[in-house]
């Protein structure tokens with residue numbers, strides 16, 4: 170049976186582009202999980218999208234490769250040759266927007282640098298960067314967590330791994346921000362064309378420089394893979410470098426920001442963690458579940474017409490998994506709206522699932538753990554330095570993160 174239309178009332182209640190939803194999506198998620206868990210809506214650009222909100226359904230979509238990532242796989246080779254729309258933008262040439270077998274090849278090229286063992290080797294340096302950032306602020310008695318701490322930490326780390334000069338950081342920060350906020354929003358995509366070009370121009374310069382003067386960094390080893398033959402094409406080289414910079418910019422910052430906010434809102438949990446820092450492992454997982462940095466998965470498309478949970482999803486339509494909704498599903502988590510830093514049963518979806526499971530998860534977990542531990546140790550009387558009502562969440566559906574989080578200590 171095909172259910173395309175939802176009631177008018179439901180549509181009024183579920184405006185995914187509204188500011189109210191952006192500030193607090195959880196009441197809408199709860200309603201959708203209960204009343205219409207595979208919900209068809211119209212996005213800002215006019216295309217239909219299916220919003221999947223229950224945990225079990227989210228896992229099914231993420232693990233089912235019939236929900237494809239590369240929309241050019243929907244058309245024939247002949248159409249690809251003649252259709253200009255089939256030309257891929259820079260991010261489409263990455264593992265995140267590829268299906269098998271390309272996905273395996275593209276992920277394989279960088280996987281080695283992100284194994285838990287390799288990442289554990291960065292612990293000392295990440296602690297050093299964390300302490301350096303706090304040294305600069307400690308005397309002031311206050312800071313703005315996002316800009317002073319949560320943003321620079323992961324950026325310095327990914328830039329050092331890749332070999333991006335640290336003095337260029339601020340230059341591409343705003344590009345990266347606008348690109349992510351414009352996701353699935355055509356009006357903004359027009360506006361960000363300029364930023365996108367500047368960003369690609371920057372990557373171009375960086376790669377040209379490294380070609381002439383290779384270093385012991387990830388960009389140089391990717392250039393080697395590209396130059397050595399059929400492992401990586403030039404557009405794919407641009408793609409992977411851009412993807413890692415963006416992923417390093419836009420995600421861990423929200424883990425740190427959202428996690429600190431959760432602790433400030435739950436002083437009993439903050440106290441527990443201060444008393445027993447060895448709880449940090451479960452606490453990081455709980456921050457990821459409670460207010461996950463990536464609110465919706467990236468785009469998936471029905472690779473064929475699919476019957477899914479009583480709905481018929483036509484071939485080629487967009488499917489989005491609401492990760493932050495799945496992680497508050499009461500059928501999966503006991504008391505899902507309660508923050509419990511000691512939670513044991515916590516198979517959250519903050520890093521996704523299936524073949525696109527986050528490559529950077531070990532790095533994000535390590536950075537998050539070090540950031541929370543160091544902050545609580547050095548600034549034990551951390552407190553919010555603004556009216557809680559004034560906190561604003563960044564626009565855009567993809568990410569869930571605060572614009573600013575002023576604290577005093």
Ligand code: HEM
Pocket residue numbers: 264265266276323327412413416417420421424461462463466467468492518519520521522524525526527528529530532533534
């Ligand atoms: C707390 C921080 C992070 C969160 C919550 C997060 C979340 C995610 C999620 C949900 C996906 C899957 C998206 C989908 O299936 O549609 C993903 C994929 C990915 N993430 Fe992360 N991420 C984080 C940090 C990072 C970092 C630090 C890096 C690397 C520097 C990174 C690199 C990637 C890459 C390359 C993919 C694509 C994997 C693939 O397609 O096989 N992530 N991430």
